[in-house]
Amino acid sequence: MSFAWLFKIRTRLLLVNVLIVAVPLLGIAFARFYEREMLQALEQDMINQGEILRGMLLSDATGLRLAERQPVLSHAAKRTRTRIRLLGAKGELLADSHEAGPPEGPESRPPTIVPRSVSEMRDTAEIAVRPPRLDVSTREEVRAAMKGSYGSATRFWQDRDTLYLFSALPIVRQGKVEGVIYITRSTNTVRGAMYRLRGTLLLTLLGALAVTFVLSTFLAGTISRPLSHLTRLAQRIARGDRTQRLALERRDEIGQLARAFDRMERRLDERARYVAELTADISHEFKSPLAGIRGAAELLAEGAADDPEARQRFLSNILADAHRLDRLVSRLLELSRAEADDAPAELFDYEALVQEVADRAVARSPEVEVDVLYRASRTQLLGRRALLDSALQNLVENAQQHAAQGTHVEVYVASTDDGSIRTSVKNHGPAISEANRSKVWARFFTTRGDSGGTGLGLPIVKTIIQAHGGTLELTSSDADGTVFSFVLS
Numbered sequence: 001m002s003f004a005w006l007f008k009i010r011t012r013l014l015l016v017n018v019l020i021v022a023v024p025l026l027g028i029a030f031a032r033f034y035e036r037e038m039l040q041a042l043e044q045d046m047i048n049q050g051e052i053l054r055g056m057l058l059s060d061a062t063g064l065r066l067a068e069r070q071p072v073l074s075h076a077a078k079r080t081r082t083r084i085r086l087l088g089a090k091g092e093l094l095a096d097s098h099e100a101g102p103p104e105g106p107e108s109r110p111p112t113i114v115p116r117s118v119s120e121m122r123d124t125a126e127i128a129v130r131p132p133r134l135d136v137s138t139r140e141e142v143r144a145a146m147k148g149s150y151g152s153a154t155r156f157w158q159d160r161d162t163l164y165l166f167s168a169l170p171i172v173r174q175g176k177v178e179g180v181i182y183i184t185r186s187t188n189t190v191r192g193a194m195y196r197l198r199g200t201l202l203l204t205l206l207g208a209l210a211v212t213f214v215l216s217t218f219l220a221g222t223i224s225r226p227l228s229h230l231t232r233l234a235q236r237i238a239r240g241d242r243t244q245r246l247a248l249e250r251r252d253e254i255g256q257l258a259r260a261f262d263r264m265e266r267r268l269d270e271r272a273r274y275v276a277e278l279t280a281d282i283s284h285e286f287k288s289p290l291a292g293i294r295g296a297a298e299l300l301a302e303g304a305a306d307d308p309e310a311r312q313r314f315l316s317n318i319l320a321d322a323h324r325l326d327r328l329v330s331r332l333l334e335l336s337r338a339e340a341d342d343a344p345a346e347l348f349d350y351e352a353l354v355q356e357v358a359d360r361a362v363a364r365s366p367e368v369e370v371d372v373l374y375r376a377s378r379t380q381l382l383g384r385r386a387l388l389d390s391a392l393q394n395l396v397e398n399a400q401q402h403a404a405q406g407t408h409v410e411v412y413v414a415s416t417d418d419g420s421i422r423t424s425v426k427n428h429g430p431a432i433s434e435a436n437r438s439k440v441w442a443r444f445f446t447t448r449g450d451s452g453g454t455g456l457g458l459p460i461v462k463t464i465i466q467a468h469g470g471t472l473e474l475t476s477s478d479a480d481g482t483v484f485s486f487v488l489s
Contacts, residue, residue, distance in 0.1 A: 042185065050181045054181055070099075073086065085136070085183075139168075142168050150169060234261065289328075293318050350413070355372055358371075369408040371410050371411065384467075391464040400427070403428060404430075408428075411423070420489045421488050424485040461484075
């Protein structure tokens with residue numbers, strides 16, 4: 001069985017909304033528990049009131065005199081909703097705090113009897129019809145008290161408007177039951193409060209349901225549906241439909257994600273085109289030397305090898321083409337490493353690196369001196385040292401190859417206004433024409449193909465500098481010479 005639906009955003013949002021709705025539901029359940037607790041507390045209050053009255057009666061030295069306690073009962077129950085009755089040993093009524101009737105209405109109407117404890121009270125009731133004048137001695141709680149035990153009951157009156165609590169406490173003296181304290185109290189205050197609380201919670205529940213529905217609809221429209229649309233577009237692009245665009249006209253995180261995916265897709269397309277163009281360029285560049293090698297080999301095989309002069313010429317051509325292929329492969333490997341290098345950046349001494357590159361260049365081509373002038377405010381630079389070494393080496397070698405006889409190559413390092421480091425490599429020689437300035441960064445473009453140029457040195461420099469977030473500049477004139485500059489932060 002698949003449980004993938006559990007991980008959908010729509011499902012998680014639904015679960016959150018269900019939790020929101022569960023709060024008022026739990027409140028309703030708590031209200032029922034709280035109502036039972038309040039009724040139990042009300043019953044305990046009645047018992048305490050009865051205990052006080054029983055203690056007073058038993059401590060009276062003149063005797064119980066239950067029939068004479070009418071004024072005391074009336075005074076005790078005057079400001080409460082409690083009805084207190086004193087019954088004789090046989091359950092006969094001797095005194096009543098409310099002779100005119102109970103505080104909540106005429107108790108003489110037929111009741112609905114619920115002979116169970118308050119904590120177990122339910123809304124269902126067994127209806128028993130009584131005569132208009134009730135004989136309380138027949139009630140179960142009174143009979144229990146007449147036997148010396150505490151008795152209690154709850155009763156709805158027939159119109160179910162009022163629920164009464166009944167408590168019966170025996171008056172025991174010298175091991176004999178001489179009377180019963182019978183207390184009745186309405187629960188209307190508790191039930192009214194609970195009804196109001198339940199009504200409030202019910203309204204809260206209905207409001208939560210409405211808000212949840214609105215939020216679910218809103219979130220589904222603003223989160224789930226756009227993500228589904230984004231997924232469908234991504235699947236179409238994965239199947240090869242390059243006309244699709246992932247950008248969504250939204251300002252939220254989903255829109256940002258879509259635009260990021262769209263930029264990534266465009267970069268991948270650009271990379272694919274770059275690889276295709278590079279493959280075509282490599283095929284073109286390799287074709288000429290390979291054709292030369294094959295042609296020379298075929299001529300040698302056809303008899304040119306018998307002529308010493310022709311053999312030497314064709315072998316020289318084969319060696320020259322092989323050397324060119326070797327240089328092309330080496331440069332392509334260098335370009336590949338520059339593009340694919342993912343080594344972490346490190347902090348290194350840039351001044352020392354510039355001087356090392358200059359020293360190596362002079363060692364390889366001692367006829368062209370390299371002067372270094374380092375005037376940057378800082379010597380430390382964060383980057384990939386090996387790649388920057390390669391970029392500097394290519395620029396310095398290129399400057400040496402195109403420098404006029406008897407001139408020096410100059411390397412200037414200075415700080416920019418924003419604290420970056422500008423490196424300039426200058427030579428004095430023929431200026432680069434306007435037509436060629438836009439081509440010098442292109443792969444395999446060279447004006448020195450006959451002397452071993454591969455046209456990959458400056459593209460390698462461009463790749464390395466751009467990988468470090470830098471910028472490149474080129475200025476060239478007969479008066480000021482040619483200057484290649486790059487800026488690194």
